[in-house]
Structures are given as structure tokens and as C-alpha cells.
Amino acid sequence: MLISFQNVSRFYNDWPALENIELTVEPGEFLVISGPSGAGKTTLFRLIWMGDLPTSGLVEVSGYRSDRIRKGDLSSLRRKLGIVFQDFRLLSERTVFDNVALPLQVAGYSPRAVRKRVFSLLAEMELNHRRSSYPHELSGGEQQRVAIARAMVAHPVILLADEPTGNLDPDVSKHVIELLLEINRTGTAVILATHDPRQIPAGTARYLYLDRGHLANPVSWDGYNQL
Amino acid sequence: MIHFLKASLHEGLLNIREKLGSFLVTLLMVSLSFMVFDIFLVVSWNVGTVLSDEQESVGIELFLREDISEVEAVNLADLISVMEGVRSVYYVSSLEAEAVFRADLPEQADLLILLGPQFHLPSSIQISLHPDYRTSGKVSGLARTVSGMDGVKDVVYGQEYLPGLTSAVDMMGKLVVLAGLVLAISLSLIVANTVRLAVAKRALTVEIMSIVGAPGWFVRMPFLGEGLVTGIIGSAGSLLLTGVISSILSSSIPHDFLPGKWILLVLLLGASAGAAGSWIGMRSGIPKPRS
Ligand SMILES: Nc1ncnc2c1ncn2[C@@H]1O[C@H](COP(=O)(O)OP(=O)(O)O)[C@@H](O)[C@H]1O
Ligand SMILES: [Mg+2]
Numbered sequence: 215m216l217i218s219f220q221n222v223s224r225f226y227n228d229w230p231a232l233e234n235i236e237l238t239v240e241p242g243e244f245l246v247i248s249g250p251s252g253a254g255k256t257t258l259f260r261l262i263w264m265g266d267l268p269t270s271g272l273v274e275v276s277g278y279r280s281d282r283i284r285k286g287d288l289s290s291l292r293r294k295l296g297i298v299f300q301d302f303r304l305l306s307e308r309t310v311f312d313n314v315a316l317p318l319q320v321a322g323y324s325p326r327a328v329r330k331r332v333f334s335l336l337a338e339m340e341l342n343h344r345r346s347s348y349p350h351e352l353s354g355g356e357q358q359r360v361a362i363a364r365a366m367v368a369h370p371v372i373l374l375a376d377e378p379t380g381n382l383d384p385d386v387s388k389h390v391i392e393l394l395l396e397i398n399r400t401g402t403a404v405i406l407a408t409h410d411p412r413q414i415p416a417g418t419a420r421y422l423y424l425d426r427g428h429l430a431n432p433v434s435w436d437g438y439n440q441l
Numbered sequence: 442m443i444h445f446l447k448a449s450l451h452e453g454l455l456n457i458r459e460k461l462g463s464f465l466v467t468l469l470m471v472s473l474s475f476m477v478f479d480i481f482l483v484v485s486w487n488v489g490t491v492l493s494d495e496q497e498s499v500g501i502e503l504f505l506r507e508d509i510s511e512v513e514a515v516n517l518a519d520l521i522s523v524m525e526g527v528r529s530v531y532y533v534s535s536l537e538a539e540a541v542f543r544a545d546l547p548e549q550a551d552l553l554i555l556l557g558p559q560f561h562l563p564s565s566i567q568i569s570l571h572p573d574y575r576t577s578g579k580v581s582g583l584a585r586t587v588s589g590m591d592g593v594k595d596v597v598y599g600q601e602y603l604p605g606l607t608s609a610v611d612m613m614g615k616l617v618v619l620a621g622l623v624l625a626i627s628l629s630l631i632v633a634n635t636v637r638l639a640v641a642k643r644a645l646t647v648e649i650m651s652i653v654g655a656p657g658w659f660v661r662m663p664f665l666g667e668g669l670v671t672g673i674i675g676s677a678g679s680l681l682l683t684g685v686i687s688s689i690l691s692s693s694i695p696h697d698f699l700p701g702k703w704i705l706l707v708l709l710l711g712a713s714a715g716a717a718g719s720w721i722g723m724r725s726g727i728p729k730p731r732s
Contacts, residue, residue, distance in 0.1 A: 263652065285657060293654035305646055307459065320655035322445035364653070 215274075216241050216372060216403055217262060222271035224257055231257040233427045235271070239405065241371065244398045248411040249424035255407035258424070259376050262405070263295055264288060276371060293321055296365030296373040296402075300380040302357045304349040310336070310360050311345040317368045331367060339363050339393070355386035362393060372403045379408065387413065445659070453663035456639060457670075464671075467635045471628055471675025472682065475711065478624045479683035482703060485613050487696045492610050501568040501584050504595040507561070517592055518566050526574030526583055531567045538562040563594065625714040628675075632668045632718025637725055639664060665719045672715020676707050 217239040224232040232254045239245055247255055260266040261273050264283055273280040278291045304313050311332055318328045336342045339359055349357055358378055365373055375394060379387035391413045398404045406414070411421055423430040457464050503521075505514055514532055522530040533541070539562050543550045553560070568587070574580065580598050588596040640647060650660050680699075687698045699707070 265652070288651070289654045289656040291654075292652060295654075297652055303645060303649055305649060307455070316649070317653035319444075319448040319451075320650055320653060320659055322442065322448070324444050325447075368654070 215239070216243075216276060218272075218274045219261070220272040220274075222261065222268045222273055224254075224261060224266065225269045230427045232261070232268075235429050237422070237429065239372070239403060241403055242398070242401050243403050244395070244414075244419040245403075245405045245422065246411050246414050246419045247405065247407045247422045247424055248409065250409070252426075253424040254427045255424055256376055259297070259374050259405070259407065262372075262374060263292055263297060289320075293317070293368055294371050296362075296368070296370035298358070298361050298365050298373065298375040298378045300377040302349070302354075302361045302381075304357055304360060304364075306349050309346050309348060310341060310352070313349070313360055314363045314367050317364060321368060335363050335367055353386075354382050355389060358382060358386075358390055359393065362390070362397075366397060366402075370402060372405065373397055375404065375406045377407050377409065379410075379413065449659050449662045450666070452659075453666040456643065456663045456667055460639065460642065463635065463638070464667075467631065467671055468675050468678065470631055471671055471711070471715075472678035474624060474627060474631075475676045475679030475707070476682050478620055479679050479699070479707060480686070481620055482617065482699055482707070483683065483687060483696065485617050486699055486703065489610070489613055490697065492613070500570055500598065501580065501587065502597040503566040503568065503587055503593055504563045504597070505565060506592050506594045507563065509564070509592040511564075513592060514564055514566065517590065520590075521566065521568060521587060524583070524586070526571050526579060528569045528571045530569075533565045533567060535561045535564045538564065621710060625710055625717075628672065628711070628714040629718035629721060632671055632715050633721035633725075635671070636664050636668055636719040636722025639667065640723060661723055664723050665716060668715040668717075668719025668722070669712055670715070672711035672713070672718070673708060675715070676711025679711075680704060680707060 215238050217237070219235045219237040222232060222235040222237075223230060235258070247258065249255055257266070261268055261280070262275055264273070264275070264278070264280060267273075267280050267283075275291060276294050278287055283291070305316070308316075314336065315328050315332045318331060323331075333342070333345075336345050339362070341356070341359060341363060344352060344356060344360070349360070352360065358381075362373075362375075362378070365375075373394070378394070379390050382390060394404050394406060395414075395418065406419075408414075414421075505517075509517075511532075511534060514534075518530045518532045521527060539553060542553065542562060553562075568583075570580065570583070574583065584596045584598050587593060647660055651657075684698060687696070690696075
């Protein structure tokens with residue numbers, strides 16, 4: 215078991231962003247979490263990478279427990295995770311290469327090892343010709359692929375993708391989703407938050423529906439059609 | 442680990458390069474405020490040297506009655522030499538005193554002849570004191586004690602200027618410490634402010650670094666380094682400027698520049714105020730990661 219939520223609630227003031235969440239994620243799983251804006255998807259992700267802690271209940275990620283985590287453990291936890299955001303969050307003053315290299319550099323890899331890994335990943339993701347470009351010189355789809363490369367460069371066990379296609383055209387979105395499926399096939403667990411779960415072909419993933427902080431499981435495709 | 446440090450250094454340089462202009466302005470501000478302090482230090486150093494030379498010579502002179510024999514005088518000197526606060530005693534016989542008088546004031550040597558062969562300068566005991574005892578209270582206490590001793594005609598010490606001297610030296614030291622403190626605080630605030638701005642400007646970088654697993658110190662180091670460099674280069678720059686001014690003025694106003702120890706102290710003050718400043722700036726600047 216990679217992730218477990220045991221009766222987890224997160225309140226902001228008196229507002230429950232998440233309430234009584236029970237959830238487990240196994241290694242190599244593809245989990246799709248959908249739900250309207252404000253449902254609590256980002257909050258759930260934040261609890262996974264422990265940028266936030268639950269108000270009550272227990273979150274456990276790859277052996278790290280939310281009730282025992284110390285500041286010094288956060289970096290080792292996060293090296294096991296790759297995180298992708300809707301707004302890419304690339305560093306504008308750095309090239310594609312440097313953006314992708316960052317997780318390795320902050321983990322103390324030698325420049326040689328960094329170059330080797332980043333070059334091979336960029337080649338794999340067909341971004342090699344862009345390695346000296348700056349983010350603002352790229353299309354939205356390319357930027358998100360760079361962000362995914364950054365998330366994957368340190369071989370995470372879990373990839374968290376928070377509405378990664380929210381800012382992209384449908385055909386570019388399709389490409390990004392295919393990339394996520396490809397990553398999942400190599401054994402990385404993927405958790406995808408999205409407004410539109412129909413992007414993922416039925417049967418390839420487990421689907422959860424989040425609404426106003428509550429998790430519904432499982433959900434029917436008919437339910438989605440009413441969204 | 443070495444790659445770690447290199448990468449961290451690289452981040453720091455990125456930091457500075459991004460806002461070279463404001464970095465230079467901060468450096469100049471730090472240098473100028475430090476310069477005021479340096480000049481003050483040079484002045485106090487020079488005044489202090491004069492004062493402590495004066496204080497160095499603080500001692501007690503004990504004039505003896507004429508009827509005291511040399512043996513009695515030496516016995517008295519031995520007695521005094523073991524008293525608390527006394528560093529050394531030296532017996533000056535009447536003949537010796539006259540020899541010194543002739544050597545020091547040759548034009549007035551005739552005076553002695555004029556006064557006749559029956560006149561002699563009094564013999565005396567010169568008492569030099571331990572540095573701790575060169576304060577007005579302790580000197581006058583000791584002077585009172587020895588003046589009551591048998592065979593002593595008169596006791597002379599710096600009654601006039603000693604109290605003033607002691608408090609002047611005290612005051613000087615306090616002023617330097619106070620000025621250093623004020624400077625350190627204001628410098629910390631300057632640095633804190635620039636670091637806070639730097640952190641705000643690089644909020645996304647800080648957040649992303651933390652999200653991709655950078656240890657806390659790795660995220661903080663560049664900012665800490667920036668404060669440290671600002672403090673050290675700023676204070677070094679101020680010393681340079683002050684040195685230039687000092688050497689220009691040295692022909693018209695003879696004085697010494699700061700001794701090495703004080704220069705080191707200024708640099709240390711700059712470094713620690715810079716580090717403290719970036720720490721303050723980071724505390725209020727680095728947010729918890731949010732997404
Ligand atoms: N830091 C915060 N402070 C206060 N309220 C928050 C905070 N983060 C999220 N919320 C609230 O929690 C709810 C869930 O937000 P979020 O997890 O961002 O939803 P989603 O990602 O599904 O759109 C929303 O009502 C939001 O306003
Ligand atoms: Mg969200």
C-alpha cells in the first residue's frame with residue numbers, strides 16, 4: 215500500500231474542504247479523481263505531498279505518517295513523488311534543461327549524472343530540441359510535457375497530476391493523458407485529478423468522485439454524463 | 442555532498458544575478474553606514490591610545506623624609522612591593538634624583554648649585570600598579586594607606602586628572618559598543634528587507650524547490666549566503682573607503698588606522714549582522730508551500 219487516508223478531514227476555519235476520507239492507493243495503480251471546482255481535489259493532493267496536514271485522521275504515504283512527519287523528512291518524502299499542476303509552474307528564468315534537472319540537483323546528484331538522466335528523458339519525451347528554450351518560448355502542451363518530465367526525472371513511485379489538462383486544448387490534452395498512461399505502464403502509480411474523467415478510457419483506471427469534500431466510490435459513467 | 446553545495450552556490454549566484462542592481466544599492470548602503478562606524482572607530486582608537494598611554498603612567502610617587510636612611514627606605518620599598526595591586530617598586534635615592542634632574546633639565550641644573558650644597562632633592566619610592574589598579578578609587582585608596590607609613594613625607598599621584606581619565610576610557614568603550622550595536626541592528630534590518638524582497642520575488646522557485654524535495658537548508662542557503670556576502674563585502678568596502686580617507690588626512694591630522702584585530706572585528710560584525718538579517722528576512726519571507 216502506497217497511500218492510505220484513514221478518516222481524514224481537513225477544515226479551513228469551519229469549512230470542511232475534505233471530510234471523513236477513506237482511501238488507499240496501491241503501487242502501480244492509475245486513480246482518477248474527478249469532481250467540480252472546490253470539491254477538494256487539490257486539498258487531497260496537498261495532504262499527499264504533506265504541504266498540508268489533516269485536521270483529523272491519518273495520512274500515510276510511502277511509510278511517512280502525517281502525525282509523525284518532521285520537517286526534515288519532507289524532502290525525502292517528496293523525492294518519491296512527482297507533482298504536476300494545472301498551471302505548469304515552470305521556473306521562467308531557467309531553460310527547459312535546468313527546469314527538468316532541478317529535482318536531481320537539489321538531491322545532490324553529480325552534474326554528469328544529471329546531464330545523462332535529463333538528456334535521455336528529454337529525448338524520450340521528444341523535447342530534446344527544446345532543451346535550451348525558456349518556458350515562455352514553448353506552447354502550453356510543451357510546457358506541460360516539460361513539467362511532467364520534471365516530475366518524472368527522479369523516478370518517483372507516485373505521480374500526482376492536478377488537472378494537468380485544465381489549461382490545454384483537447385488534442386493537446388489527449389497527448390498529455392497518453393503520456394500519463396505510458397508512465398503508468400512503466401509501473402509508476404498515477405493519481406489524476408480532472409474535471410473530465412472521460413479522458414481516460416474506461417477500464418484502464420479506478421475512478422473516484424469527490425463532491426464538496428466527500429468521496430463517492432465507485433461512480434457510474436452515467437453520473438459523469440450529468441456533470 | 443560537494444555537488445549539493447555547488448548546486449546551492451549556483452542558486453545563490455542566480456539569486457544575485459537576477460537583481461544585480463538592487464544588490465549593489467544594498468551593498469552601497471551597508472558600506473556607507475558602516476563607514477560612519479569605521480570613522481568613529483578610528484577616532485576612538487586614536488583617542489583611546491592617547492588615554493591608555495596616560496593611564497599606563499598612572500602610578501604613585503612616595504617622597505621620603507630626609508632623615509630616612511637608605512636601608513630604611515629599601516625596607517619600606519620591600520614592604521610596599523608585596524601590597525595588593527602593586528606591580529613593582531623602585532627606590533630613587535636623593536643622588537639619583539639629582540642625576541635625573543640634571544639629565545632631564547640641563548638648563549636648570551644651575552638651580553641645584555644655587556640652592557647650595559646642603560640642599561638635596563628628596564629620595565622617593567616610585568610605585569607602578571597592576572593595570573586593574575589604575576583607577577581613581579583604587580589608586581587613592583592605596584595612596585592613603587602608604588601615606589600613613591612611617592618615613593613618608595608626601596604622596597603624589599594623578600589626583601587631578603585620574604578620575605576624568607578613568608571615566609573617559611570607560612565612556613569610550615561603552616560608546617563603541619553602543620555604536621556597534623546600533624549599526625548591527627540597522628544593518629540587520631536593511632539585509633532583512635532585501636532578503637524578504639528576494640524571497641518574495643523567488644516565491645515560486647522556493648515553493649517548487651521544496652515540492653521537488655530540496656532540503657530546507659538548500660532552499661535557505663542562497664538567501665543566507667546573500668546576507669552574509671552583503672555583510673562582509675559591505676563592511677570590507679567601508680574599511681576600504683575609510684582607509685582611503687584616513688591616508689588622505691594622515692598628513693594634516695597625524696593618526697593611526699585601525700589595528701588588524703579591530704578590522705577583523707568590523708568584518709565579523711558585518712558578517713554576523715548580514716547573517717542575522719537574512720535569517721529575519723527568511724522567517725517572515727519564506728511561506729509554507731501552498732498549491
Ligand atoms: N488554504 C485555504 N484556505 C482556505 N480555504 C481553502 C484553502 N484551500 C482550499 N480551500 C477551500 O477548500 C475547498 C476545496 O478546495 P480545493 O481543494 O482547491 O478544490 P479543487 O481543487 O477540487 O477545486 C474550497 O472551498 C476552497 O475554497
Ligand atoms: Mg484544484
